[in-house]
Amino acid sequence: MxxxxxxxxxxxxxxxxxxxxxxxxxxxxxxxxxxxxxxxxxxxxxxxxxxxxxxxxxxxxxxxxxxxxxxxxxxxxxxxxxxxxxxxxxxxxxxxxxxxxxxxxxxxxxxxxxxxxxxxxxxxxxxxxxxxxxxxxxxxxxxxxxxxxxxxxxxxxxxxxxxxxxxxxxxxxxxxxxxxxxxxxxxxxxxxxxxxxxxxxxxxxxxxxxxxxxxxxxxxxxxxxIEHRQERVDQILGALKAGPARINELVPRLYADVDSRLHPAAARSMLAAMIHLVRRGQLKTDGAPGPDSTYRLAG
Structure with a gap:
């Protein structure tokens, strides 16, 4: 915390x-x-x-x-x-x-x-x-x-x-x-x-x-x-264990306790994390990572 x-x-x-x-x-x-x-x-x-x-x-x-x-x-x-x-x-x-x-x-x-x-x-x-x-x-x-x-x-x-x-x-x-x-x-x-x-x-x-x-x-x-950022990354990786998903599908799940009016902001933040994880080879997506891409676990 x-x-x-x-x-x-x-x-x-x-x-x-x-x-x-x-x-x-x-x-x-x-x-x-x-x-x-x-x-x-x-x-x-x-x-x-x-x-x-x-x-x-x-x-x-x-x-x-x-x-x-x-x-x-x-x-x-x-x-x-x-x-x-x-x-x-x-x-x-x-x-x-x-x-x-x-x-x-x-x-x-x-x-x-x-x-x-x-x-x-x-x-x-x-x-x-x-x-x-x-x-x-x-x-x-x-x-x-x-x-x-x-x-x-x-x-x-x-x-x-x-x-x-x-x-x-x-x-x-x-x-x-x-x-x-x-x-x-x-x-x-x-x-x-x-x-x-x-x-x-x-x-x-x-x-x-x-x-x-x-x-x-x-x-x-x-x-x-740093720990807070890693916790957000771990949440994304954990959610994608259930299968590929898009950001607009993940945000309501991972931010269920947050006012839905803040979900567009959460989606922008999640995009930054997705780009980071694709660079690190932990996630894959077709083409360049973007707000409408489908993300899946690498390997």
Whole structure:
């Protein structure tokens, strides 16, 4: 069972000092994919970095600028291109002259379909000034950030490791309040699991997700995240022992205790798992794995 952490004291627009080098300002955009809102992080003093400035909200822009009154924003770091993370980067750059860092999404994504949206939306226009798709080190006054490519939730997701506090800004890759949505074709379960292993191997003392409170028992939490994904895989493999099936046949069986209105979202998540299992040689299907394919156990 995942040991979720959901308790957090926030007030929209307020700047909270959450560690010696880190401040947080939370945007007023609560929702099913953003929890209580986007937590924008400010790192350093005097000349600072802003991580995930959030949605294009003038009130949130004003709150960030007020939080750094008398200081200079030199760097804007983006974890990924979803609309609750990156759109305010442009307006913030326009007001401060800061350089935007991150990774532009490659290729094209399918629109969310079904009765339940799988995400808060996409910022397809996001283009950083400096690309960190291959990782790298970002230096500021009094702080050092390692850009860690963590594809999975999206193809362009990046976590940022703050060396001075052995802390990681985990974006939507690892969140304390919820599991992470993996939606093909841009989301990729195989890449996601590898990225989880990468972050776990770095032995951070604390994770700062963009939504919700920090995760301090890092290794145990990531282990539970991985175990949860494996349980879902085992359920699929167990169900297919009864014979070949399509995703729309499996979802009502494996998610019988879940509100049927959420089944379209479950089907998208299951597709990510199916693609992963076909790659691993545990499942077979005719042609490329897709939402309408028939899946069967290999061998």
């Amino acid at each position: 995942i040991p979720y952490v959901r308790e957090i004291d926030i007030e929209y627009g307020r700047c909270d000092q959450v560690s010696p080098l880190i401040r947080r300002v939370t945007a007023n955009n609560p929702g099913p994919f953003t929890f209580l809102g986007t937590g924008t992080y400010i790192v350093g003093r005097g000349e600072v970095a802003v991580i995930d400035p959030g949605p294009d909200d003038p009130a949130h822009l004003d709150a960030i600028l007020q939080a750094v009154s008398g200081e200079k924003i030199t760097h804007i770091l983006i974890t990924h291109h979803h609309s609750d993370h990156s759109p305010l980067a442009g307006p913030l750059k326009a007001r401060t002259g800061a350089t935007i860092y991150g990774c532009a999404v490659a290729g094209h994504e399918e629109a969310d379909t079904g009765e339940v949206r799988m995400e808060a939306g996409h910022d397809h226009d996001f283009r950083p000034d400096i690309s960190l798709c291959d990782g790298g080190v970002v230096l500021g006054r009094g702080w050092t950030m390692d850009a860690i490519p963590t594809p999975g939730h999206t193809s362009n997701h990046i976590c940022y490791g703050l060396r001075e506090e052995n802390a990681c800004f985990s974006g939507d890759h690892i969140m304390g309040w919820s599991t992470t949505v993996i939606t093909p074709p841009d989301g990729d379960m195989t890449a996601y699991l590898a990225s989880l292993d990468d972050i776990r191997s770095r032995k951070f003392d604390v994770l700062w997700p963009t939504h919700g409170p920090p995760i301090r028992d890092v290794d145990a939490f990531i282990a539970a995240y």
